[in-house]
Amino acid sequence: MPPRTLTAKLGALLSPILETLVRALAHVSADVLTMTGLALTGVASAFFALAGGPSYVSPATLRVGGTIALVGAIFDMLDGRVARLRGRETKFGAYLDSTMDRYSDMLLYLGLLVLYARLDRTGLMVLVWVAAFGSFMTSYARARAESLIPRCPVGLMERPERVVLIIAGAILNKMVAVLWIIAILSNVTAIQRVVYTYVELKRGWSTI
Numbered sequence: 001m002p003p004r005t006l007t008a009k010l011g012a013l014l015s016p017i018l019e020t021l022v023r024a025l026a027h028v029s030a031d032v033l034t035m036t037g038l039a040l041t042g043v044a045s046a047f048f049a050l051a052g053g054p055s056y057v058s059p060a061t062l063r064v065g066g067t068i069a070l071v072g073a074i075f076d077m078l079d080g081r082v083a084r085l086r087g088r089e090t091k092f093g094a095y096l097d098s099t100m101d102r103y104s105d106m107l108l109y110l111g112l113l114v115l116y117a118r119l120d121r122t123g124l125m126v127l128v129w130v131a132a133f134g135s136f137m138t139s140y141a142r143a144r145a146e147s148l149i150p151r152c153p154v155g156l157m158e159r160p161e162r163v164v165l166i167i168a169g170a171i172l173n174k175m176v177a178v179l180w181i182i183a184i185l186s187n188v189t190a191i192q193r194v195v196y197t198y199v200e201l202k203r204g205w206s207t208i
Contacts, residue, residue, distance in 0.1 A: 019081075021074070021078055022078055022081045022082055022085055023085075025078060025082055026082060026085050026086060028082065030079040030080065030082045030083035030086070030088065030093055030097075031079070031093060031096060033075050033078050033079040033082060034075075034076070034079045034093075034096055034097050034100050035100070036072075036075050037072045037073070037074075037075035037076040037079070037100070037104065038072070038100045038103055038104055038107075039072075040068055040069070040071055040072030040075060041068075041069060041072040041073075041103075041104040041107050041108060042107050043068050043072075044065045044066070044068040044069035044072060044107075044108065044111065044170075045065070045107040045108055045110055045111030046065075046111065047061055047062070047064050047065030047068060047111070048062065048065045048108065048111030048112050048114070048115050048170065049110075049111045049112075049114035049115055049118070051065065051115055052114075052115040052116065052118040052119045053118065053119075054118070054119075055119070056119075057115070057119070057173070059173040062170045062171075062173060062175065063170060063171050063173070065111065065170050066166075066167045066168075066169070066170025066171040067171065069108065069163075069166065069167050069170065070167050070171075072104070073163050073164075073167065076097075076101065076104065079093075079097055080094075080097060101159060102136075102139065105132070105135050105136075105159070105162070105163075106132065106136075108163075108166055109128055109129075109131065109132035109135070112128045112175065112179070113125055113128045113129070113132075116128060124176065124179075127176070127179050127180065127183055128179060130183040130187070131179045131182040131183040131186065133187075134157075134182065134183055134184075134185075134186030134187035134189075134190060135159070135162055135182065135186050137186070137187065137190035138155060138157060138158070138159075138186050138189045138190050138193070139159070140190075141189075141190045141193035141194060141197075142155070142193055144197075145193055145194075145196070145197040148197060148201060149197060149200045149201065149204070152193050152196055152197060154189075154192050154193060154196045155189035155190075155192050155193055156185045156188055156189050156192070157182065157185040157186045157188070157189045158189075162182050162186065165178045165181060165182055166178060166182070
């Protein structure tokens with residue numbers, strides 16, 4: 001069956017490249033790859049922050065940050081594949097990967113927050129906060145839901161889509177438009193998951 005979601009389609013498109021990189025990095029610990037991705041995201045965040053001056057945004061600096069964030073995202077996609085190839089998948093490795101993903105997300109938003117603070121753009125700072133809040137809530141809503149029901153597979157804006165959008169926004173210098181998309185759709189996704197969980201729990205109660 002062909003991939004149906006944007007995340008699945010992106011994964012299928014990049015799969016040949018990723019498999020080549022996985023074989024090249026098969027000797028590296030998956031946890032090292034996870035932390036390398038986080039470190040690169042931190043560097044990207046710094047470039048985002050430095051892209052703003054007193055009254056301007058430097059597209060070149062923003063583009064560098066987006067490119068580094070892309071490399072960091074690739075490392076993030078490799079860690080699990082390398083662990084599977086080496087036969088060293090562990091619960092802690094999966095936990096570390098998921099936890100570092102949250103740190104990576106917040107680092108990117110922190111860089112953008114500093115960027116707009118340096119520009120003295122309060123409205124855009126609020127927009128970054130709403131996007132970050134929505135991103136956190138999509139993850140929390142799913143994690144909490146899956147402590148109550150087997151799966152919560154709904155939502156318009158998963159983490160891979162958000163990361164791709166931020167990278168694209170940086171490289172194409174369209175970050176404000178991207179933040180609006182993330183701010184709206186991530187919060188819609190959180191609400192979708194709340195509603196889905198409510199319906200599933202009611203369905204479960206009706207069978208008792």
